[in-house]
Amino acid sequence: xxxxxxxxxxxxxxxxxxxxxxxxxxxxxxxxxxxxxxxxxxxxxxxxxxxxxxxxxxxxxxxxxxxxxxxxxxxxxxxxxxxxxxxxxxxxxxxxxxxxxxxxxxxxxxxxxxxxxxxxxxxxxxxxxxxxxxxxxxxxxxxxxxxxxxxxxxxxxxxxxxxxxxxxxxxxxxxxxxxxxxxxxxxxxxxxxxxxxxxxxxxxxxxxxxxxxxxxxxxxxxxxxxxxxxxxxxxxxxxxxxxxxxxxxxxxxxxxxx
Amino acid sequence: xxxxxxxxxxxxxxxxxxxxxxxxxxxxxxxxxxxxxxxxxxxxxxxxxxxxxxxxxxxxxxxxxxxxxxxxxxxxxxxxxxxxxxxxxxxxxxxxxxxxxxxxxxxxxxxxxxxxxxxxxxxxxxxxxxxxxxxxxxxxxxxxxxxxxxxxxxxxxxxxxxxxxxxxxxxxxxxxxxxxxxxxxxxxxxxxxxxxxxxxxxxxxxxxxxxx
Numbered sequence: 502x503x504x505x506x507x508x509x510x511x512x513x514x515x516x517x518x519x520x521x522x523x524x525x526x527x528x529x530x531x532x533x534x535x536x537x538x539x540x541x542x543x544x545x546x547x548x549x550x551x552x553x554x555x556x557x558x559x560x561x562x563x564x565x566x567x568x569x570x571x572x573x574x575x576x577x578x579x580x581x582x583x584x585x586x587x588x589x590x591x592x593x594x595x596x597x598x599x600x601x602x603x604x605x606x607x608x609x610x611x612x613x614x615x616x617x618x619x620x621x622x623x624x625x626x627x628x629x630x631x632x633x634x635x636x637x638x639x640x641x642x643x644x645x646x647x648x649x650x651x652x653x654x655x656x657x658x659x660x661x662x663x664x665x666x667x668x669x670x671x672x673x674x675x676x677x678x679x680x681x682x683x684x685x686x687x688x689x690x691x692x693x694x695x696x697x698x699x700x701x702x703x704x705x706x707x708x709x710x711x712x713x714x715x716x717x718x719x720x721x722x723x724x725x726x727x728x729x730x731x732x733x734x735x736x737x738x739x740x741x742x743x744x745x746x747x748x749x750x751x752x753x754x755x756x757x758x759x
Numbered sequence: 760x761x762x763x764x765x766x767x768x769x770x771x772x773x774x775x776x777x778x779x780x781x782x783x784x785x786x787x788x789x790x791x792x793x794x795x796x797x798x799x800x801x802x803x804x805x806x807x808x809x810x811x812x813x814x815x816x817x818x819x820x821x822x823x824x825x826x827x828x829x830x831x832x833x834x835x836x837x838x839x840x841x842x843x844x845x846x847x848x849x850x851x852x853x854x855x856x857x858x859x860x861x862x863x864x865x866x867x868x869x870x871x872x873x874x875x876x877x878x879x880x881x882x883x884x885x886x887x888x889x890x891x892x893x894x895x896x897x898x899x900x901x902x903x904x905x906x907x908x909x910x911x912x913x914x915x916x917x918x919x920x921x922x923x924x925x926x927x928x929x930x931x932x933x934x935x936x937x938x939x940x941x942x943x944x945x946x947x948x949x950x951x952x953x954x955x956x957x958x959x960x961x962x963x964x965x966x967x968x969x970x971x
Binding site (some may be wrong): 558560561562564565568575576577580582583643645646647648649650651723724727750751752753754758759 | 807811828837840923
């Protein structure tokens with residue numbers, strides 16, 4: 502679970518409770534071993550007691566964190582995600598979340614402040630007008646969902662590494678943690694945060710980021726799967742402890758690099 | 760001839776085994792590890808497919824592994840290590856020992872046709888399990904190609920940025936997903952034929968367990 506959420510202006514408490522319910526939309530979600538036929542065959546072949554799903558789940562999570570380390574090694578900070586011409590942009594670009602589009606957070610831009618915390622020299626919160634004044638970078642890259650589908654989008658905003666330097670973040674810290682308006686969260690590794698295409702995104706297709714795509718701030722990371730690209734970001738913390746994330750805590754691979 | 764096979768033959772001679780070794784121990788061990796890894800990969804792969812189907816169907820939950828996308832991904836990215844490392848050992852030993860060269864080539868189209876018709880009429884000889892007929896050779900070479908394809912296309916879907924040269928080789932991310940699916944379909948079709956024939960000729964199953 503994400504850690505204690507702070508009250509966010511303009512967020513419906515009922516929606517938060519709904520979210521909690523959707524953590525486990527079906528009872529089998531956490532039964533990793535469900536699947537009779539494959540499982541029966543497995544049982545015969547391996548002779549293992551695979552009814553004990555806790556043991557299997559723990560073993561799988563150990564391998565998943567091994568995969569995190571492998572992916573961190575595979576991650577080349579100089580390798581850029583392929584960029585595409587604007588003509589390749591997927592239109593309409595899909596809305597995607599664990600809730601429906603009309604349940605997406607509605608953040609009041611006038612009251613909005615991006616909270617900065619942790620190992621950072623200047624913790625002054627940022628208003629949207631201040632953020633819009635920063636130098637803009639742009640990318641047309643492929644968003645790849647953990648589910649398998651992909652879509653090409655166009656994002657503009659501030660290069661995250663520039664922003665982190667600007668606020669005096671400790672760049673030797675291990676993680677950057679993002680908190681979102683609806684309670685979603687992500688922790689990413691510092692090398693990815695400093696990648697030149699990792700972007701504090703304020704616009705989609707050169708227009709202010711619409712609600713569906715994460716108004717007012719999305720973190721666009723073309724070197725990671727879509728769920729590692731938080732939307733409706735309200736706080737950013739630089740820290741040395743891994744605060745996990747919404748899906749990561751439920752079993753999606755933590756690093757989830759592309 | 761590999762030292763492993765030489766040792767096996769020695770063992771066979773020493774213990775007065777009635778038949779020569781058909782499958783050396785490395786073939787049997789890698790075969791069964793592969794069988795286990797493949798079942799996990801296919802079962803979890805079907806569950807992953809269901810999260811974003813490429814075609815107008817999904818796989819029944821009763822034949823998938825993992826329970827939900829996150830669980831299936833954990834299985835898939837764990838068993839991939841077994842599949843890849845075991846497959847690598849098998850390929851290296853297969854080439855180094857000369858087994859592939861001895862058993863799988865040459866394959867002449869005329870022989871394939873002849874053996875295929877013989878098989879369909881149920882007149883294909885299988886007394887000597889150590890020699891493959893042309894259809895077997897073709898199927899075994901085909902499954903090796905499918906195995907390599909499914910691993911490489913899988914890597915290209917897993918790492919479309921870090922291994923983008925590989926993703927490009929498969930025609931880009933979206934196309935690589937279809938390649939990965941097609942390789943799975945080929946492997947599953949092979950499995951159906953392979954298991955059916957093993958059941959029809961039980962001594963072939965015995966050979967893959969005890970070696971002769």
